[in-house]
Amino acid sequence: MIKYSLITGSAGLLGRQHATALLELNYNIVITDIDKAGLEKTFIYLKKLHPTKKIIKSLMDVSSSNSIKKNIKNLRKKKIIINNLINNAAIDSKVSKKNKKKNNKFENFDLNIWNKEIKVGLTGAMLCSKIVGSDMVKNKIKGNIVNIASDLSVISPNQNIYKYKNNKFTKPVTYSVIKHGIVGLTKYLSTYWAQSNIKVNSLSPGSVLNNQPKEFQKRIKKLIPMNRLANSNEYKGAIKFLCCDDSSYMTGQNLVIDGGRSVW
Numbered sequence: 001m002i003k004y005s006l007i008t009g010s011a012g013l014l015g016r017q018h019a020t021a022l023l024e025l026n027y028n029i030v031i032t033d034i035d036k037a038g039l040e041k042t043f044i045y046l047k048k049l050h051p052t053k054k055i056i057k058s059l060m061d062v063s064s065s066n067s068i069k070k071n072i073k074n075l076r077k078k079k080i081i082i083n084n085l086i087n088n089a090a091i092d093s094k095v096s097k098k099n100k101k102k103n104n105k106f107e108n109f110d111l112n113i114w115n116k117e118i119k120v121g122l123t124g125a126m127l128c129s130k131i132v133g134s135d136m137v138k139n140k141i142k143g144n145i146v147n148i149a150s151d152l153s154v155i156s157p158n159q160n161i162y163k164y165k166n167n168k169f170t171k172p173v174t175y176s177v178i179k180h181g182i183v184g185l186t187k188y189l190s191t192y193w194a195q196s197n198i199k200v201n202s203l204s205p206g207s208v209l210n211n212q213p214k215e216f217q218k219r220i221k222k223l224i225p226m227n228r229l230a231n232s233n234e235y236k237g238a239i240k241f242l243c244c245d246d247s248s249y250m251t252g253q254n255l256v257i258d259g260g261r262s263v264w
């Protein structure tokens with residue numbers, strides 16, 4: 001069987017970087033997302049960078065067992081098995097015109113939003129781990145699961161950084177619950193599969209620079225000892241480390257890379 005690494009939510013800002021990191025290790029990759037156009041763009045971007053590498057793109061909804069199973073079945077037809085799984089997909093409630101109105105205040109928090117975000121960010125990671133991880137174990141594959149959490153997996157959001165001018169956005173409770181849950185899932189699976197040759201760790205990025213409003217940047221920088229947001233390529237080294245033998249004795253850990261924010 002041919003080994004590939006699979007990244008969920010590959011069409012987004014960090015998914016593309018995780019994919020690049022694994023290609024730099026000479027790994028074969030499967031990029032997946034629900035965003036067809038975004039996935040195509042990412043595929044073209046990666047192929048330009050690494051024209052000779054094996055890259056497969058596939059639509060996959062992490063919140064659907066059927067979608068994940070279908071993907072694994074299709075890969076198996078090509079004699080492909082996944083040995084690195086990056087659970088990266090999530091819904092991030094950003095400050096947008098749409099949710100400015102809703103503002104996400106806990107007192108009014110909409111149960112539909114709770115269910116929708118948890119279904120992707122937390123249940124999605126559990127389902128992918130269950131289906132892909134079980135397949136690794138069944139086939140005695142040495143593998144890695146990397147769950148993408150956040151600095152908000154270890155600290156509470158500072159709501160003051162979202163409130164300026166007319167913005168009344170509140171970082172939603174779902175984000176904290178999902179990211180703390182991701183760390184719980186990581187610890188659980190790390191011991192569950194510790195003797196099955198599967199390492200399970202999480203990576204917790206701090207806020208990544210992505211055209212955020214200047215006022216937001218000014219406020220968040222004050223909370224970060226390094227006084228800057230992360231660049232999107234500053235997690236590639238960690239992904240490589242967690243997906244190779246350099247981390248052979250590391251499992252169940254949450255690697256926090258946040259410019260020092262969570263220790264201040």
Ligand SMILES: NC(=O)c1ccc[n+]([C@@H]2O[C@H](COP(=O)([O-])OP(=O)(O)OC[C@H]3O[C@@H](n4cnc5c(N)ncnc54)[C@H](O)[C@@H]3O)[C@@H](O)[C@H]2O)c1
Pocket residue numbers: 008009010011012013014015032033034035038060061062063087088089090091092120124148149150151204205206207208209
């Ligand atoms: N960007 C940051 O500042 C930051 C900081 C800390 C943690 N993170 C975490 O890193 C990960 C990636 O973040 P990002 O900034 O690249 O986000 P992003 O919004 O750019 O990308 C997320 C991707 O997930 C996909 N997605 C949404 N629902 C899906 C589903 N049901 N199935 C499959 N894919 C689905 C989206 O289409 C999108 O391409 C997330 O888990 C996020 O919480 C990001």
